[in-house]
Amino acid sequence: MQKYINAHCHINTPTDNKTGVVGAIYNSAKMSDWETIKAIAHTNNHAHACIGIHPWHINTATPDWEKQMEPILTQNPKFMVGEIGLDKNYPNMPMQIEFFCRQMEIAKKQNRTAHIHCVGAWDKILHLLGANAPRMVMHAFNGTPEIIKSLARKYDVYFSFSPVILDARRTRIHKSVMVAPENRILIESDDMPMDVLPALAQCIANIRKTPNDKMTEILYNNTMQMLG
Numbered sequence: 001m002q003k004y005i006n007a008h009c010h011i012n013t014p015t016d017n018k019t020g021v022v023g024a025i026y027n028s029a030k031m032s033d034w035e036t037i038k039a040i041a042h043t044n045n046h047a048h049a050c051i052g053i054h055p056w057h058i059n060t061a062t063p064d065w066e067k068q069m070e071p072i073l074t075q076n077p078k079f080m081v082g083e084i085g086l087d088k089n090y091p092n093m094p095m096q097i098e099f100f101c102r103q104m105e106i107a108k109k110q111n112r113t114a115h116i117h118c119v120g121a122w123d124k125i126l127h128l129l130g131a132n133a134p135r136m137v138m139h140a141f142n143g144t145p146e147i148i149k150s151l152a153r154k155y156d157v158y159f160s161f162s163p164v165i166l167d168a169r170r171t172r173i174h175k176s177v178m179v180a181p182e183n184r185i186l187i188e189s190d191d192m193p194m195d196v197l198p199a200l201a202q203c204i205a206n207i208r209k210t211p212n213d214k215m216t217e218i219l220y221n222n223t224m225q226m227l228g
């Protein structure tokens with residue numbers, strides 16, 4: 001049976017154990033998710049945890065968020081940082097930038113992968129990353145092939161494609177699927193049921209003209225490498 005690892009989901013994402021989903025990376029949206037995420041990771045060794053504050057939820061963070069976040073990471077060496085990022089459709093970009101940069105600093109300091117959400121803010125992200133960034137996963141990647149090239153040239157970065165790619169009209173994203181370095185592609189359900197993963201692997205296999213079983217194996221190995 002083919003094996004899939006879900007590169008990005010949340011605490012409410014419907015799970016699946018019939019279609020070969022053998023692992024999942026759970027991202028926090030807000031501080032109130034952190035205990036649940038810890039519990040998921042501690043009770044299921046195929047679940048991977050990310051602790052962070054999503055740009056949509058920065059207004060829910062308490063002033064001591066960093067004092068709460070850092071010890072969780074220190075006590076759990078395999079935990080990652082996420083979901084963090086910038087979203088032009090949500091308010092208060094200066095505060096979004098502050099939260100993003102501070103969480104990237106924590107990820108760098110603790111040597112953790114950062115799981116990043118970026119909508120309409122690639123110019124800002126590219127500018128903010130600077131010379132040394134932690135390993136990154138660009139979740140639900142929606143950028144252009146040019147953005148892939150400029151990121152892949154400089155950084156240890158993975159591009160995770162969401163069910164959005166299943167829409168045949170999204171031709172720009174299909175171009176990005178085509179040009180992404182083969183060893184840097186991941187797949188994710190995001191909020192959708194995890195049984196969407198085989199269809200995502202098939203879609204990427206079609207776009208890249210690679211046999212489905214080979215593509216599925218590549219996607220699995222890429223995720224293991226990212227987690228490594």
Ligand SMILES: [Zn+2]
Binds near residue numbers: 008010139190
């Ligand atoms: Zn998410």
